[in-house]
Amino acid sequence: MEDLENRSQHNNLRLVGVPEKAEGPDASVFFETWFTDKFGTNSLSSIFAIERAHRVPFRPPPPGAPQRPVLLRILHFRDRNVIMCKARDHPDLSIAGSKISIFPDFSATVQRRRARFLDIKRHLWSKNVQYSMLYPAKLWIVLGEKTHFFDTPENAASWLDQQYFRSPVDGDRG
Numbered sequence: 001m002e003d004l005e006n007r008s009q010h011n012n013l014r015l016v017g018v019p020e021k022a023e024g025p026d027a028s029v030f031f032e033t034w035f036t037d038k039f040g041t042n043s044l045s046s047i048f049a050i051e052r053a054h055r056v057p058f059r060p061p062p063p064g065a066p067q068r069p070v071l072l073r074i075l076h077f078r079d080r081n082v083i084m085c086k087a088r089d090h091p092d093l094s095i096a097g098s099k100i101s102i103f104p105d106f107s108a109t110v111q112r113r114r115a116r117f118l119d120i121k122r123h124l125w126s127k128n129v130q131y132s133m134l135y136p137a138k139l140w141i142v143l144g145e146k147t148h149f150f151d152t153p154e155n156a157a158s159w160l161d162q163q164y165f166r167s168p169v170d171g172d173r174g
Helices: 002-008 027-039 077-089 108-115 118-126 153-162
Strands: 012-016 050-055 070-074 101-104 130-134 138-143 146-150
Touching: 002 108, 012 077, 027 050, 027 070, 027 077, 070 077, 077 101, 118 130, 118 138, 118 153, 138 153, 146 153
Parallel strands: none
Antiparallel strands: 012 070, 012 101, 050 070, 130 138, 138 146
């Protein structure tokens, strides 16, 4: 069931940091225009469209609380991939002065499994080590000419310690 749920969300994106009500009455049109302005019409396909766009369905937060994520369903998977790649190249994406982060929309279980690698990924980023997350939750590290795959953050931390990196896992290492 988990795999089926994630496959059905394959064209979805989760935008974090979008100010409440910034998208106006038609979120799909707003984000189609925003992506086209940010990434250019040459990057996206000529039939780029957002099928659905909505906030995560629960009550608006009280003042000062984090904004609710926006979920987008992109019509074509190619456009979804272009948006993900371009978002990495544009770390300064913002709407109304708020920094926007764009993520694939995975199920809660997969998100929790991927979140376990957060300390390791921060450490790798600080050391300029190339890495990526593979579906569902596997860390791929490229060091020199070799690639390494890890299913758990503990295995990755152990390997990094052997490579003379000090790697944090759950904050218990320095």
